[in-house]
Amino acid sequence: MADPGTDPAGIPLSQLRHAEEAMGTVFSFDIRGGEPTAVKAALEEAVAGLHTVDEVFSTYREDSQISRLDRGEVTIEECDPEVAEVLELCAEAERLSEGWFSATYEGRFDPTGLVKGWATERAALRLVEAGAVGVSVNGGGDVQLCGVPGPDRPWRVGVADPLRPGGLAAVVTAAGADRLAVATSGTAERGAHIVDPRTGKSAVTDLVSVTAVGPHLTWADCWATAAFAMGSREGLAWLESLPDTEALLITAGDEVRCTGGLASRLG
Amino acid sequence: MLTGSAVQTDYGPVQVRITVNGGKITQAEALQQPSGGRSTQISGTAIPQLNQNAVAAGSADIDAVSGATYTSGGYKESLQSALDQAGG
Numbered sequence: 001m002a003d004p005g006t007d008p009a010g011i012p013l014s015q016l017r018h019a020e021e022a023m024g025t026v027f028s029f030d031i032r033g034g035e036p037t038a039v040k041a042a043l044e045e046a047v048a049g050l051h052t053v054d055e056v057f058s059t060y061r062e063d064s065q066i067s068r069l070d071r072g073e074v075t076i077e078e079c080d081p082e083v084a085e086v087l088e089l090c091a092e093a094e095r096l097s098e099g100w101f102s103a104t105y106e107g108r109f110d111p112t113g114l115v116k117g118w119a120t121e122r123a124a125l126r127l128v129e130a131g132a133v134g135v136s137v138n139g140g141g142d143v144q145l146c147g148v149p150g151p152d153r154p155w156r157v158g159v160a161d162p163l164r165p166g167g168l169a170a171v172v173t174a175a176g177a178d179r180l181a182v183a184t185s186g187t188a189e190r191g192a193h194i195v196d197p198r199t200g201k202s203a204v205t206d207l208v209s210v211t212a213v214g215p216h217l218t219w220a221d222c223w224a225t226a227a228f229a230m231g232s233r234e235g236l237a238w239l240e241s242l243p244d245t246e247a248l249l250i251t252a253g254d255e256v257r258c259t260g261g262l263a264s265r266l267g
Numbered sequence: 268m269l270t271g272s273a274v275q276t277d278y279g280p281v282q283v284r285i286t287v288n289g290g291k292i293t294q295a296e297a298l299q300q301p302s303g304g305r306s307t308q309i310s311g312t313a314i315p316q317l318n319q320n321a322v323a324a325g326s327a328d329i330d331a332v333s334g335a336t337y338t339s340g341g342y343k344e345s346l347q348s349a350l351d352q353a354g355g
Contacts, residue, residue: 019342019351026342028351030330116336138347140336149330158346160334166346171329186335211333 013133013150018043022050023058023116025140027123032149033133042130046123046137053119056080059110070109086111089118089218097226097238099197117183117221120144124217142183144217145174156267157182162209163254170248172213173267180265181217185210185224194229203229208252210235213265214245223247232257 013033020027027050031039056079058064065079076084090103090111103111120139124146127135134147136155145155154175159182161169174180185194186209196203205228212224223245227235232251239247239259246262332347342348 017351019348021339024338025336026339026348028331028347136331138331138333140342141332141334141347142336143331143333145331153328155331156329158329158332160332160346162335168329168332168346172333182331182333184333184335209335 011151016040016043018047020047020050022047023054023119023140025116027120027140028136028138029123029127030136030138030149031127031132031134032147034127034131038130039127039132042127042132046126049123049126050119053082053115056082057086057111057115059108059112066109066111086115086118090114093219093222093226096242097222100203100226100229100238101222102195102197105195113225114218114222116140117142117181118218121181121217139217142217142221143181145177145180145182147178148174155180159184159211159248160209162186162250169209169250169256170211170266172211172265175267177215179215181212181214181220183212183217183221183224185221185228194225196229203231205229205231206251206253207232207235207249209250210239211248212239212245213247213262214242220245 014036016029016031016036016039018029018031020029027047029043029046031043055061056065059066059070061067065074065083068074069076069079069083076087093101093114094103101113103109103114116139120137120142121144123139124135124137124144127137128146132147134149134155135145136149137144141160143157145157149155154173156174157172158168159170159172161167172180172182194203194205195201207228210224210228212220212227214220214223223239223242224247227239227247227249229235230238232249232255236247236249236257236259239245239249246259246265248262249257251257329350331350332345334345337345337347
């Protein structure tokens with residue numbers, strides 16, 4: 001049987017859409033192709049997975065594993081294996097961002113800034129494993145794309161213009177990439193506590209938004225948050241130094257700055 | 268055609284209706300907008316801009332929107348919500 005994503009007859013792929021409220025936001029799924037029963041079952045698993053992540057990692061819930069771990073009531077070994085995984089990812093993100101991404105807030109362990117992107121990427125990969133040809137999962141404004149939406153076009157993501165509500169600052173295309181993530185941090189950001197590691201106080205930034213583009217949403221989301229805190233000059237230079245990462249930065253003065261390779265992703 | 272719920276703003280209620288054709292937003296118009304005093308001046312420029320930009324978003328043929336994280340409530344007013352409803 002021909003791969004439906006590259007069907008020369010150009011037959012559109014089947015489509016399954018779903019919006020799920022979790023983690024204080026909404027996750028939008030757009031799934032193309034695959035065997036319908038398998039894809040539907042995987043969507044149910046992915047959605048259940050988001051709620052499990054919320055229960056395990058919520059810093060708002062006194063009985064979550066993260067809250068109990070923070071109070072010393074349980075050890076990492078007694079938690080779900082995902083807790084150790086997220087702790088390691090947070091440590092890596094802190095190291096690579098020289099502390100600009102931080103999972104410590106007011107003395108407490110708070111992985112909120114990493115968990116949503118990680119959970120969104122994981123949900124998308126679950127659907128790919130189940131045989132979907134194209135997957136787009138938008139976790140409250142941070143998007144993981146896999147495969148293609150149809151035989152004749154790539155996934156396309158609008159980047160919201162923070163200074164013109166309802167408008168777009170750019171359109172990013174996933175053409176040629178099997179995995180692409182688009183993550184945006186901005187002044188309206190929820191859940192990310194943006195702190196200057198040199199002062200320990202709220203970061204002073206000249207930016208209103210940073211959009212990071214790369215293969216993995218887990219990292220793109222962390223890098224957008226870190227660069228936002230750094231400000232336009234240091235943030236842009238740091239983003240340029242990261243492999244497989246492009247970015248679009250918008251300043252409060254409505255100036256748009258991009259990494260050198262972003263142009264190949266715009267369209 | 269999709270009509271959003273009216274949202275209370277500091278300047279009065281705002282309600283927007285979008286027209287979707289073949290999965291794209293082809294028109295956006297304000298059904299309710301504040302009037303009187305300074306709010307008329309503000310909405311006078313803001314609403315046509317929203318219209319123009321929403322149409323630009325429609326013609327951009329996008330599948331998803333990336334932006335600063337919205338709340339569950341904010342989602343209802345988002346372009347992503349319009350895309351989800353349009354199903355295209």
